[in-house]
Amino acid sequence: MRKITNEELHRPSVEAFAAMQKMPVVVVLDNVRSMQNVGAFFRTGDAFAIEKIYLCGITATPPARDIHKTALGAEMTVEWAYAPMTRTVVEQLQAEGYRVLAIEQVEGAVMLDCFEVEAGVKYALVFGNEVEGVAQEVVDLVDGSIEIPQVGTKHSINVSVSGGVVLWEFFKQSKE
Numbered sequence: 001m002r003k004i005t006n007e008e009l010h011r012p013s014v015e016a017f018a019a020m021q022k023m024p025v026v027v028v029l030d031n032v033r034s035m036q037n038v039g040a041f042f043r044t045g046d047a048f049a050i051e052k053i054y055l056c057g058i059t060a061t062p063p064a065r066d067i068h069k070t071a072l073g074a075e076m077t078v079e080w081a082y083a084p085m086t087r088t089v090v091e092q093l094q095a096e097g098y099r100v101l102a103i104e105q106v107e108g109a110v111m112l113d114c115f116e117v118e119a120g121v122k123y124a125l126v127f128g129n130e131v132e133g134v135a136q137e138v139v140d141l142v143d144g145s146i147e148i149p150q151v152g153t154k155h156s157i158n159v160s161v162s163g164g165v166v167l168w169e170f171f172k173q174s175k176e
Contacts, residue, residue, distance in 0.1 A: 017077050022051045024122040025170055026093065028100075030086040030138055031057035031129040032159060039070025040160035041127075046074035048171040053078055056086040090126065090141045098124040102134045102145045103166055105155070109147035112166060117173040125166060127159050 012020060027050060032038055038060055045053055055061050061082045062068070062075040083089045090100050099121050117123070126142060128134030139145070148157060148165055157165070 014077055017046070017049070020049060022049045023171060023174055025050045025167070026052045026054065026098065026124045027163065027167075028054045028086060028089055028093070028124055028126040029056060029059045030126055030134050031132070032059045032127065033130055035060045035064055035066035036070045037130065037158070037160040039067040039075065041163050042067065042071035042074040042078050042080075044160070044164050044167055045078040048167045050078065050167065053080045054089045055080060055082045056089055057084065086126070086135065086138050087141055090124070090138060093124040094143070096122075098122045099144070100124040100126065100142045102126045102128070102139050102142045103148070103162055104128060104134045104139060104145050105147050106139055106145045109145040111149050112146050112169055113149055115146055115169070117170055123170065127163055130159055
């Protein structure tokens, strides 16, 4: 077995990536405080070709050294926008026909392993603050919630790791 070279990976150029069809998913970051977590979302968003990332509230925006350090340039390939209030973005996305889902442990949440991505539906996934999660005022607005099943003692996963888990599941199901 040998490692594959970068040339053999056939990575698209920035221009080709911009023109390619995206998975019909946007990510909304609700007051995510760590720039490394923000950068990780950009990198994961690039890997799975999501449409866009909305950075809300206290969430840092590019250009920022600590975002770039984790994103490795994906902050320049994944479209993004900043909004001071998450609720405004949620309402806007709902008006645009997105099904908005909080990734959160709430009453009535669907476990990720039971969730079925529907063809033809555009999704917006809201990820919350590292300590407080998705704000209750935002949870009150969303169309539903997804919870990642866990069996450990913490019942807590880093927000950017949660992003990778959930986006992989959406990507995987969109390819089936």
